Amino acid sequence: MKNTKVLSDKVTDYKRFAFILLALTVFMFIGLIVPNEGVTQNQTIILIVVSICSLASAFYFHRKAMKFQEQLYNEE
Incomplete structure (x- = not known):
């Protein structure tokens, strides 16, 4: 029971992180699209790199939540 609660909390947390x-990432891409003199x-290059890293991290956390x-489903 306790392990189920821990796994459920981890899934929720990692989904939130993602x-x-x-x-x-969406806000940073909007910042790239809006013209600024x-x-x-x-x-601009730094913003692109940070956006890609943020997107990759979101993907990583989503995969971890799915794992x-x-x-959790196998345990129940």
């Missing part, structure tokens, strides 16, 4: 990172090319959810 959703928050996905939302952050004061932004240098280096800043724990599968363990």
Whole structure:
């Protein structure tokens, strides 16, 4: 019973992490689309790299949540 609660909490937490990172990625991509004259090319490249890293992290956390959810279903 206790292990089930722990796995359920992990699934919830990792799904939240993934959703928050996905939302952050959307805002950063919107920042890339909106024209801004004061932004240098280096800043744009950094924003692209951070956006890709954030998207990759969201994917990683989602996969981890699915792994724990599968363990939860197998345990029940």
